Amino acid sequence: MNRLLLNKIILMLSTLSAIIGISFLFWILATLTYKGVSSIHLSTFSQDLVNGGIRNLLVGQFTMAIIASLIAVPLGMFAGIWLREYSNGSKLASIIRNLSDVMMSAPSIVIGVFVYALFVAPFGGYNGFAGIIALAIMMIPIIISTTDNMLALVPKELREAGVALGGSKHKIILQIVIKSAKVGITTGVLLSFARIIGETAPLLFTSANSQFFTMDLTEQFPSLTVSIYNLATYPDEASRELAWSASFILTAIVLIINLTGRYMTRNKK
Amino acid sequence: MGGRLFKNFSFFSATLSFFILIGIFSILFTYAQDSIHHFGFDFLGGEIWEADEDDEDIGIFGGFIPIVGTMLSTTIAMIIATPLAMGIAIFLTEIAHKTLIKPVSIAIELLAAIPSIIYGMWGLFYFAPIIQSTFGGQGVGLLTAGIVLAIMIIPFMAAITRDSMNTVPDVLKESAYAMGATKFEVIKDVVMPYSKGGIIGSIILALGRALGETMAVAFLIGSVMQIPSKITDPTTSIPVLLANNFSEAQGLEMSSMYYLALILFIVSFIIISVAKFYFLGKKVK
Numbered sequence: 001m002n003r004l005l006l007n008k009i010i011l012m013l014s015t016l017s018a019i020i021g022i023s024f025l026f027w028i029l030a031t032l033t034y035k036g037v038s039s040i041h042l043s044t045f046s047q048d049l050v051n052g053g054i055r056n057l058l059v060g061q062f063t064m065a066i067i068a069s070l071i072a073v074p075l076g077m078f079a080g081i082w083l084r085e086y087s088n089g090s091k092l093a094s095i096i097r098n099l100s101d102v103m104m105s106a107p108s109i110v111i112g113v114f115v116y117a118l119f120v121a122p123f124g125g126y127n128g129f130a131g132i133i134a135l136a137i138m139m140i141p142i143i144i145s146t147t148d149n150m151l152a153l154v155p156k157e158l159r160e161a162g163v164a165l166g167g168s169k170h171k172i173i174l175q176i177v178i179k180s181a182k183v184g185i186t187t188g189v190l191l192s193f194a195r196i197i198g199e200t201a202p203l204l205f206t207s208a209n210s211q212f213f214t215m216d217l218t219e220q221f222p223s224l225t226v227s228i229y230n231l232a233t234y235p236d237e238a239s240r241e242l243a244w245s246a247s248f249i250l251t252a253i254v255l256i257i258n259l260t261g262r263y264m265t266r267n268k269k
Numbered sequence: 270m271g272g273r274l275f276k277n278f279s280f281f282s283a284t285l286s287f288f289i290l291i292g293i294f295s296i297l298f299t300y301a302q303d304s305i306h307h308f309g310f311d312f313l314g315g316e317i318w319e320a321d322e323d324d325e326d327i328g329i330f331g332g333f334i335p336i337v338g339t340m341l342s343t344t345i346a347m348i349i350a351t352p353l354a355m356g357i358a359i360f361l362t363e364i365a366h367k368t369l370i371k372p373v374s375i376a377i378e379l380l381a382a383i384p385s386i387i388y389g390m391w392g393l394f395y396f397a398p399i400i401q402s403t404f405g406g407q408g409v410g411l412l413t414a415g416i417v418l419a420i421m422i423i424p425f426m427a428a429i430t431r432d433s434m435n436t437v438p439d440v441l442k443e444s445a446y447a448m449g450a451t452k453f454e455v456i457k458d459v460v461m462p463y464s465k466g467g468i469i470g471s472i473i474l475a476l477g478r479a480l481g482e483t484m485a486v487a488f489l490i491g492s493v494m495q496i497p498s499k500i501t502d503p504t505t506s507i508p509v510l511l512a513n514n515f516s517e518a519q520g521l522e523m524s525s526m527y528y529l530a531l532i533l534f535i536v537s538f539i540i541i542s543v544a545k546f547y548f549l550g551k552k553v554k
Binding site: 114 | 271272275276278279280281282283284285286287289290292293296297300352353354355356357359360361363364365373375376377378379380382383384385386387388389390391393394395420423424427451452453454456474477478480481482483484487488508511512515516526527530533534537538541542545546
């Protein structure tokens with residue numbers, strides 16, 4: 001075949017792939033907006049699931065994701081700090097780094113099964129704490145890897161300047177190293193928050209779901225994502241419409257947090 | 270004093286991910302004991318999944334159908350996703366004008382950020398009917414699940430492939446152009462061989478993602494315990510079976526569910542490790 005023709009065909013096919021990819025994004029977003037916005041009413045936000053709204057689901061989903069972050073962010077950051085500042089490149093550090101990398105891609109449903117065995121079955125029922133733990137387990141490896149990579153970008157001279165001023169090691173880490181890696185770490189936290197707030201599989205049989213407004217983490221806990229899964233399979237039109245508005249709101253939240261995170265790093269440069 | 274505490278706590282946090290991983294493995298293994306003891310490796314080939322109504326400690330459970338369903342849906346996804354992701358990566362590194370690179374990259378990354386349950390909703394109500402009218406069948410089934418799965422993993426594959434294609438030194442490409450090579454020849458003979466490791470790594474990593482994907486597939490694969498005879502037939506997969514039936518299972522059936530989770534965990538562990546450490550290289554700076 002003519003090489004120039006072959007060249008043209010391949011380049012066209014590549015461009016076509018990009019167009020296909022973007023079309024799917026717009027197709028999904030357009031569908032969500034069209035189906036979602038038309039079925040949102042004021043009562044969608046003011047009522048709980050039992051009365052056809054998603055107030056309790058939004059509060060529940062955010063409560064679990066926020067508490068999970070409060071657990072995962074400090075643990076993940078401390079782990080990242082140890083890997084980068086204290087481990088001195090030891091063998092153990094590289095094992096931990098690798099395992100944490102693998103954990104990042106572990107199937108979320110398996111994490112759900114694991115948490116069920118430890119925190120649901122022994123306590124006799126679904127509970128909000130179990131959901132939080134499952135989300136935190138998903139989040140920790142992401143925070144570790146972000147912190148690790150961001151601390152690596154901090155120039156050695158800054159640390160040396162700290163030592164020259166007579167700062168102790170942990171003061172240098174807290175007041176100099178972390179400070180200069182702040183933006184990158186915050187972006188990582190936002191991106192991982194955007195990821196766990198949209199998770200369904202690890203919640204299915206840990207916190208499960210609740211139709212009512214509750215803040216009691218020892219009971220079944222309301223979840224936006226689990227509700228979407230349930231509502232979508234109900235035959236009646238009202239449930240489906242609610243599932244669409246819930247999907248629209250969830251996607252909007254996830255994409256806004258995600259874009260905020262990206263925007264922050266862009267400003268840095 | 271404070272420094273010591275700080276150091277010790279950070280060491281404790283670092284070892285935590287190690288213990289979680291060991292914890293997952295040992296918990297799954299322990300709870301799967303009953304089923305492993307009953308069925309051993311024959312579990313992998315057993316086509317029957319039947320609980321006994323009176324006694325939860327007997328029954329016949331084999332993982333063949335969900336295992337095959339997982340493999341087939343993943344295979345379909347990989348066949349569709351790989352060329353498209355390569356195309357997108359080539360577009361972003363070699364073709365797109367500077368002003369286009371950023372918006373297209375962001376669009377592809379947003380595609381990756383959309384929660385999987387949304388892909389499920391959209392797939393069930395908008396994509397499945399299209400598949401049904403084009404290929405027949407019931408709408409939900411292997412093909413629908415495979416295609417939507419492909420859309421979900423394309424961004425991951427494209428992003429990693431793009432990053433590794435970006436590492437190709439311009440000098441190499443320029444010398445090929447100087448010899449009169451076309452863009453395609455440069456991609457095929459310079460860019461691809463140079464970034465081979467990253468490309469293969471991205472494909473395997475995406476494979477690992479596809480294997481464990483739950484919610485989108487749960488909407489779309491049909492959740493029927495049968496071996497598919499056509500590509501449009503509904504079947505089930507390991508994550509989907511777990512998502513739908515895990516919490517209601519008891520006794521030996523529950524143990525068999527843990528067995529399936531263990532298999533999924535080990536397989537993804539191996540796949541991800543191979544991708545990360547063999548092809549993508551350790552990211553130690």
